[in-house]
Amino acid sequence: xxxxxxxxxxxxxxxxxxxxxxxxxxxxxxxxxxxxxxxxxxxxxxxxxxxxxxxxxxxxxxxxxxxxxxxxxxxxxxxxxxxxxxxxxxxxxxxxxxxxxxxxxxxxxxxxxxxxxxxxxxxxxxxxxxxxxxxxxxxxxxxxxxxxxxxxxxxxxxxxxxxxxxxxxxxxxxxxxxxxxxxxxxxxxxxxxxxxxxxxxxxxxxxxxxxxxxxxxxxxxxxxxxxxxxxxxxxxxxxxxxxxxxxxxxxxxxxxxxxxxxxxxxxxxxxxxxxxxxxxxxxxxxxxxxxxxxxxxxxxxxxxxx
Amino acid sequence: xxxxxxxxxxxxxxxxxxxxxxxxxxxxxxxxxxxxxxxxxxxxxxxxxxxxxxxxxxxxxxxxxxxxxxxxxxxxxxxxxxxxxxxxxxxxxxxxxxxxxxxxxxxxxxxxxxxxxxxxxxxxxxxxxxxxxxxxxxxxxxxxxxxxxxxxxxxxxxxxxxxxxxxxxxxxxxxxxxxxxxxxxxxxxxxxxxxxxxxxxxxxxxxxxxxxxxxxxxxxxxxxxxxxxxxxxxxxxxxxxxxxxxxxxxxxxxxxxxxxxxxxxxxxxxxxxxxxxxxxxxxxxxxxxxxxxxxxxxxxxxxxxx
Numbered sequence: 001x002x003x004x005x006x007x008x009x010x011x012x013x014x015x016x017x018x019x020x021x022x023x024x025x026x027x028x029x030x031x032x033x034x035x036x037x038x039x040x041x042x043x044x045x046x047x048x049x050x051x052x053x054x055x056x057x058x059x060x061x062x063x064x065x066x067x068x069x070x071x072x073x074x075x076x077x078x079x080x081x082x083x084x085x086x087x088x089x090x091x092x093x094x095x096x097x098x099x100x101x102x103x104x105x106x107x108x109x110x111x112x113x114x115x116x117x118x119x120x121x122x123x124x125x126x127x128x129x130x131x132x133x134x135x136x137x138x139x140x141x142x143x144x145x146x147x148x149x150x151x152x153x154x155x156x157x158x159x160x161x162x163x164x165x166x167x168x169x170x171x172x173x174x175x176x177x178x179x180x181x182x183x184x185x186x187x188x189x190x191x192x193x194x195x196x197x198x199x200x201x202x203x204x205x206x207x208x209x210x211x212x213x214x215x216x217x218x219x220x221x222x223x224x225x226x227x228x229x230x231x232x233x234x235x236x237x238x239x240x241x242x243x244x245x246x247x248x249x250x251x252x253x254x255x256x257x258x259x260x261x262x263x264x265x266x267x268x269x270x271x272x273x274x275x276x277x278x279x280x281x282x283x284x285x286x287x288x289x290x291x292x293x294x295x296x297x298x299x300x301x302x303x304x305x306x
Numbered sequence: 307x308x309x310x311x312x313x314x315x316x317x318x319x320x321x322x323x324x325x326x327x328x329x330x331x332x333x334x335x336x337x338x339x340x341x342x343x344x345x346x347x348x349x350x351x352x353x354x355x356x357x358x359x360x361x362x363x364x365x366x367x368x369x370x371x372x373x374x375x376x377x378x379x380x381x382x383x384x385x386x387x388x389x390x391x392x393x394x395x396x397x398x399x400x401x402x403x404x405x406x407x408x409x410x411x412x413x414x415x416x417x418x419x420x421x422x423x424x425x426x427x428x429x430x431x432x433x434x435x436x437x438x439x440x441x442x443x444x445x446x447x448x449x450x451x452x453x454x455x456x457x458x459x460x461x462x463x464x465x466x467x468x469x470x471x472x473x474x475x476x477x478x479x480x481x482x483x484x485x486x487x488x489x490x491x492x493x494x495x496x497x498x499x500x501x502x503x504x505x506x507x508x509x510x511x512x513x514x515x516x517x518x519x520x521x522x523x524x525x526x527x528x529x530x531x532x533x534x535x536x537x538x539x540x541x542x543x544x545x546x547x548x549x550x551x552x553x554x555x556x557x558x559x560x561x562x563x564x565x566x567x568x569x570x571x572x573x574x575x576x577x578x579x580x581x582x583x584x585x586x587x588x589x590x591x592x593x594x595x596x597x598x599x600x601x602x603x604x605x606x607x608x609x610x611x612x
Contacts, residue, residue, distance in 0.1 A: 076576075125526045129590065144525055187515050189526035192505055194571075196527075198564045199498055200586040202556065205563070209493050215592040219450055220431045220495035221502075223599050224530040230590035233583035240571045240579055250508065251568055255561070257511070258504045262557055265500075265546045270382075273546055277539035280506040284435065284536035286521040293529050 004165045005067040006031045011059050011081055012072035013037040013046050014232070015127060016098045018136025020070065021051055023169035026138040030165075036062035037133065038073075045133045064088040068165070070122075071097035071109070076238035079108030091116040094158045098124055100185060100235070102149045102178040104242035110151060118158035121149040123181065124171060125189075129230040142170035143291060149178050186246035190239055191254060194247065196228035197236075310471045311373040312337045317365050317387055318378035319343040319352050320538070321433060322404045324442025326376065327357055329475035332444040342368035343439070344379075351439045370394040374471070377403035377415070382544035385414030397422040400464045404430055406491060406541070408455045408484040410548035416457060424464035427455040429487065430477060431495070435536040448476035449597060455484050492552035496545055497560060500553065502534035503542075 008030040010017040024030050035052030036059045037043050046055045056062035063069045063085040071078050099105040102121050113119045126144040146166040150159050163173045203214045240247055264272040287293050314336040316323040330336050341358030342365045343349050352361045362368035369375045369391040377384050405411045408427050419425045432450040452472040456465050469479045509520045546553055570578040593599050
């Protein structure tokens, strides 16, 4: 494939940025990829494993002359990074990000974007429980969705160019506005993460059931929660603080439903429980048909070693 | 391997019984395995796919002369089945079950067990989101735990024999008492299932986020909940109705923790959130080290087809 951008700069070198680098290289989507991470240890690791064509010692150095600058830092740090790199941004360049929350990122970043530079927020819906520069791999975005959330007044060309990059990295791309994005993600990602964190916290907190029992018997259902609850703490703290309204709203709905089921258990209302559990089964079938999961029995268990 | 039992009867032919049959055959653990299912369609399917050496048209016919009878029906149906087969049970035979709740099963089944027949309740901690006679496979129990919950006064021999069967089917075996079993399972399995069902129900119920959006973007975290929430509705209804006290207790703890995190979000207490999320990460590491999951990135995603 011919280059989509001559030079791409990745600011922040965690799971997403490192996967972007390997996916860009896999498809030859950029001439040069520069990178910067705040921690010197991360920069050293990146240099050692060949992550980025050039690892820079400041965000400005990495961003200078880049045709695309992607902010891959926690949502709470986006504004400060945008302010720092603003003076070196090339006219006609595009700034994007990979944050899980969009309204807050737009409010924090857009004021720093100079005239003549485009800002096209994005959010790849892909991840694993691992984080850091060594956790990335080229296939992370394959057949996953990336949502573009262009701000008002953005011309179509920079949006189309960013779409081409994400499609070149294997993703399916869709556009939506920031408010709808934040609500959809509160339902499909943010609230599920908070609930998983809570359940794992409860299990760890109980003294009558030992930690080793929880761990040994996790395959009975708990295991799937721990996978979610092992995600990066800083990233998730920022998500909840910056998508507060939508998360609290969905949490309120969740609590309401949970209390209704709890009441059905307490009163022995088996019909209510059976109806509810039958209904939720159909949604799973839709996810398998949409290609976002496999129906292989117990999902990957063959890989588990004794 | 030489036979552990001459004849085994499986009453109920769903995921667990069909997996037991294939695992017994894989290791040659029994001379003959008979089977019975209440639904004629299930019995026909079993005959067609060669599930059981002999499929019988009544539970009594299947159980008659068996050295081990395993009740593989929903927890709420165990008592009636035990009553039905009691008259044909062979002296010296063992009756067992695979129910997810133990105190209730013991109370429902034990009164029907004749003098001279042993009752050794058991619970294999293994399953998939699929159910029915065609969902079983020989590897289901490999490296998974099966808990034996012997009742007072049971001699050691029938317990040891049942242990040998489960170990022959690939499981790790441990013994515990019924009350502790029901609490451990409320933490590791029952409450997580209820929460997953609730979250999936909430997502499906929201009208501002469409079903197709929930399904398309499920890889962002929600997907893991739907896998759990696709389990058999009848089985889970019975679990919650019969392990009511422990489930309600753990749910109470869960709600307490959730409200504390919700408050931290509302007040912007980032330190509380970060500490909590850091703590839950460690438990995940323990589960991987205990061999109950793999740390492969995004767990099996390579199998997903577009």
